[in-house]
Amino acid sequence: NAGVTQTPKFRVLKTGQSMTLLCAQDMNHEYMYWYRQDPGMGLRLIHYSVGEGTTAKGEVPDGYNVSRLKKQNFLLGLESAAPSQTSVYFCASSYSTTGLEAFFGQGTRLTVV
Amino acid sequence: TQLLEQSPQFLSIQEGENLTVYCNSSSVFSSLQWYRQEPGEGPVLLVTVVTGGEVKKLKRLTFQFGDARKDSSLHITAAQPGDTGLYLCAGGDAFGNEKLTFGTGTRLTIIP
Numbered sequence: 001n002a003g004v005t006q007t008p009k010f011r012v013l014k015t016g017q018s019m020t021l022l023c024a025q026d027m028n029h030e031y032m033y034w035y036r037q038d039p040g041m042g043l044r045l046i047h048y049s050v051g052e053g054t055t056a057k058g059e060v061p062d063g064y065n066v067s068r069l070k071k072q073n074f075l076l077g078l079e080s081a082a083p084s085q086t087s088v089y090f091c092a093s094s095y096s097t098t099g100l101e102a103f104f105g106q107g108t109r110l111t112v113v
Numbered sequence: 114t115q116l117l118e119q120s121p122q123f124l125s126i127q128e129g130e131n132l133t134v135y136c137n138s139s140s141v142f143s144s145l146q147w148y149r150q151e152p153g154e155g156p157v158l159l160v161t162v163v164t165g166g167e168v169k170k171l172k173r174l175t176f177q178f179g180d181a182r183k184d185s186s187l188h189i190t191a192a193q194p195g196d197t198g199l200y201l202c203a204g205g206d207a208f209g210n211e212k213l214t215f216g217t218g219t220r221l222t223i224i225p
Contacts, residue, residue, distance in 0.1 A: 104155025
């Protein structure tokens with residue numbers, strides 16, 4: 001079982017460039033999330049989705065956009081990358097936030113120079 | 114904004130010792146989960162607690178959800194090197210917003 005797959009795994013961007021991170025899950029989960037993890041910190045929620053066609057802002061949404069056109073995919077976009085967006089990005093999916101497990105991808109390490 | 118503060122941030126102890134990690138908030142959560150994360154990997158779920166006052170045991174690990182559903186603790190008995198990792202608590206939103214909020218993390222190192 002693939003679970004949650006993130007692409008790419010590594011990326012280096014120049015300031016001002018744009019890119020899209022792709023998250024795909026094969027578990028038919030309704031909920032999907034994008035987090036960023038910085039050194040010495042836990043996970044901070046960027047955006048999330050409670051179903052196909054819906055998205056909502058998390059704690060740190062500025063500078064990011066998302067789309068959930070298909071239930072299995074959740075895309076995270078950076079329109080104009082900044083060095084402050086250097087981080088490890090994790091995608092997760094779950095049936096629900098109430099007592100059920102969130103499954104994570106292996107992360108995307110993004111460096112903005 | 115719901116915040117989950119974990120303490121301590123770093124903990125390094127000898128193999129065989131006991132330890133407790135805390136996860137505290139001023140907000141109420143519908144459920145509380147604990148994850149462990151290895152380097153280069155995503156977090157993996159250890160346990161979920163959903164009822165105030167609930168206690169769950171997983172071998173040498175004991176998890177407790179506070180009565181008011183605002184805090185939780187993780188106790189490890191006779192720590193082993195395999196317990197080394199980043200421990201994260203996560204709270205399910207109690208207001209129907211369907212968010213999963215993570216704590217600040219505790220990095221645990223068990224010295225053989």
